[in-house]
Amino acid sequence: MADDIDLHLGRRLRRRRRLLGLTQQQLAVQVGIRFQQIQKYECGANRISAARLWRLSEALETPVAYFYDGLAEALDQDAAPLKGGEAFLRKETLDLIQAYYQLDERPRRRLLDLAKSLHSDSAPV
Known part of the structure; x- marks a missing residue:
């Protein structure tokens, strides 16, 4: 076992x-x-x-x-x-992660910054 x-x-x-x-x-x-x-x-x-x-x-x-x-x-x-x-994880999450790791460093950083900004924009004030 x-x-x-x-x-x-x-x-x-x-x-x-x-x-x-x-x-x-x-x-x-x-x-x-x-x-x-x-x-x-x-x-x-x-x-x-x-x-x-x-x-x-x-x-x-x-x-x-x-x-x-x-x-x-x-x-x-x-x-x-x-x-x-x-x-x-949902298939779309795995797809997103795989696509993320296929990007070069600079686009990855920009995508991460975008995701963070979208989250902070939707947070209640």
Whole structure:
């Protein structure tokens, strides 16, 4: 049976991979393993070694600490599964994030500034 920590790391791995629009195969090639291993990591069936986690973090362009974000809270909830297994993002949200990461730095900053200004414009006075 999968350990709660392994499940958490696997969920974070899947989330980041999907946000970047990568398939399991594409990520596996970058890390030098088979896609089946990525599947096993994502479902918590196999543990991710420290060295492999480092390689995954480099391939996914995120710090290793990303995988542990929210772990304390998840363990405090006695690993109660979230509704639907995980808090899923809507497809349009994933599409927006993928499009955002395809932009260069300057347009990304401008888009972020625009989004923030739209939010502050709609806030009640």
